[in-house]
Amino acid sequence: MKIIGIRNGNGRELPQQVYLIADSAVIKTNKPFFLPHFAQGFKAKASIALHIDRLGKHIAQRFAHRYCMAIAPAIKVTAQEIDYKQENEQLSALANSFDGALLLGDFIPVDSNNTINDSTISVKYNGEVKAGASLTSTGVDFKQLIEHISKYFTLKMGDVILVELNSDEFNIKIGDVINALCNQSQLLTIRVK
Numbered sequence: 001m002k003i004i005g006i007r008n009g010n011g012r013e014l015p016q017q018v019y020l021i022a023d024s025a026v027i028k029t030n031k032p033f034f035l036p037h038f039a040q041g042f043k044a045k046a047s048i049a050l051h052i053d054r055l056g057k058h059i060a061q062r063f064a065h066r067y068c069m070a071i072a073p074a075i076k077v078t079a080q081e082i083d084y085k086q087e088n089e090q091l092s093a094l095a096n097s098f099d100g101a102l103l104l105g106d107f108i109p110v111d112s113n114n115t116i117n118d119s120t121i122s123v124k125y126n127g128e129v130k131a132g133a134s135l136t137s138t139g140v141d142f143k144q145l146i147e148h149i150s151k152y153f154t155l156k157m158g159d160v161i162l163v164e165l166n167s168d169e170f171n172i173k174i175g176d177v178i179n180a181l182c183n184q185s186q187l188l189t190i191r192v193k
Contacts, residue, residue: 049162133165137166140163
């Protein structure tokens with residue numbers, strides 16, 4: 001399994017930045033996130049995870065809906081100082097792909113390809129709604145994204161494309177409880193320790 005991260009395009013041509021995330025970075029729902037000691041601060045951002053269900057390369061946009069049948073809410077965690085130091089370069093793997101950097105909720109099936117672009121991911125941080133966005137509000141069309149990514153990577157069953165959404169980042173600290181919802185269904189609960 002590979003995880004392909006997309007930093008949102010803010011309405012510009014995608015992908016703005018593409019990076020790979022190690023599979024050891026994934027923490028599933030109801031598992032704790034242990035705050036690492038190698039950085040002073042960590043920020044989190046709402047994301048949507050697209051689950052790839054077929055093998056394909058050079059996928060035409062008109063067929064892209066056949067390759068993603070499930071989505072999940074996710075939280076992308078970044079080590080602040082490391083990311084800041086690297087801002088003029090490509091995204092740092094140390095800041096974005098460390099163990100525990102991806103909090104991944106349960107996948108839910110989607111019944112039509114229109115649902116994917118319009119599905120809203122929202123985050124509750126200690127009970128307070130912190131972020132909410134969709135691919136549409138981020139200016140991303142998942143079919144266009146799959147077409148573009150598949151020019152460079154062979155997509156395989158079980159791969160995940162993670163798209164950071166246009167939402168506010170928030171700092172996380174020990175004792176926090178983070179929940180993520182997809183279309184009002186809570187699919188991710190993480191306690192920070």
